[in-house]
Amino acid sequence: MPASFEQVVTLDGDLHARPAGQLAVAAAKFTADISLTAGDKTANAKSVLAVMGLGATSGQNVTASAVGPDAEQAVAAVVAILADATKVGG
Amino acid sequence: MNPDATVGIVLVSHSAALAEGAADLASQVAGGPEGVAVVPAGGTDDGGLGTSEAKVADAIKRADRGAGVLIIPDLGSAVLTVRALLADPEDLPGRVELADAPFVEGVVAATVMAAAGVDIEAVRAAAEEAWNARKL
Numbered sequence: 001m002p003a004s005f006e007q008v009v010t011l012d013g014d015l016h017a018r019p020a021g022q023l024a025v026a027a028a029k030f031t032a033d034i035s036l037t038a039g040d041k042t043a044n045a046k047s048v049l050a051v052m053g054l055g056a057t058s059g060q061n062v063t064a065s066a067v068g069p070d071a072e073q074a075v076a077a078v079v080a081i082l083a084d085a086t087k088v089g090g
Numbered sequence: 091m092n093p094d095a096t097v098g099i100v101l102v103s104h105s106a107a108l109a110e111g112a113a114d115l116a117s118q119v120a121g122g123p124e125g126v127a128v129v130p131a132g133g134t135d136d137g138g139l140g141t142s143e144a145k146v147a148d149a150i151k152r153a154d155r156g157a158g159v160l161i162i163p164d165l166g167s168a169v170l171t172v173r174a175l176l177a178d179p180e181d182l183p184g185r186v187e188l189a190d191a192p193f194v195e196g197v198v199a200a201t202v203m204a205a206a207g208v209d210i211e212a213v214r215a216a217a218e219e220a221w222n223a224r225k226l
Contacts, residue, residue, distance in 0.1 A: 017115075017118075017119045017198075018118060018119055020119070021118075021119035021120050021121060021198075021202050021205075022121055024202045024203075024206070025120060025121055025125075025202055025205045025206045026206075027206075028202070028203055028206030028208060029206050029207065046203075046206075047199065047216070047219070047223070048119065048198060048199055048202040049195055049198065049199050049220055049223035050223060053223060053224055053225065
């Protein structure tokens with residue numbers, strides 16, 4: 001049974017193109033499947049187009065979940081980017 | 091393959107401005123120009139609208155970082171230009187592939203994956219999956 005992990009983060013800014021790119025670059029380095037859920041939409045965190053397509057905005061809760069051997073590290077990395085990168089916009 | 095090698099991306103457009111703008115956008119989204127070689131090859135040799143085998147060949151050489159080069163064309167005859175070049179590949183680096191992808195979305199998706207250090211199959215798959223990405 002592969003490890004699974006989940007964490008919720010509240011965005012400080014809108015999820016624009018640059019933070020979405022930064023997030024997908026980081027996510028694609030992990031083995032785990034990683035998804036982001038915002039409102040009624042879920043995206044593969046390794047797809048920058050899907051992440052941008054979430055249309056996640058400031059104040060919204062985003063759930064990062066991962067399944068796989070490095071799920072915990074993957075969620076931590078993605079949450080750190082969501083918390084940080086959305087402060088500067090882009 | 092060198093573990094630090096990344097896949098290079100070449101953008102073939104009929105318009106030099108379109109190729110340069112798309113390269114700039116993709117590069118910014120993927121974390122800046124130091125990460126991945128995204129090289130525009132737009133316009134004809136005399137600066138008009140169209141595509142140039144010579145420009146594409148030069149761009150491929152500049153994009154090569156040892157992990158292959160993925161070419162993304164904008165419209166119809168850009169594909170013909172690339173295919174003509176690839177038919178006689180002796181002077182090109184090891185692995186050069188042509189992607190069937192929407193131009194802006196494909197270039198952005200491919201550049202982000204290249205920045206993550208994945209191989210050319212995964213970069214090409216990301217570009218081609220961009221047909222399925224919805225904006226709304």
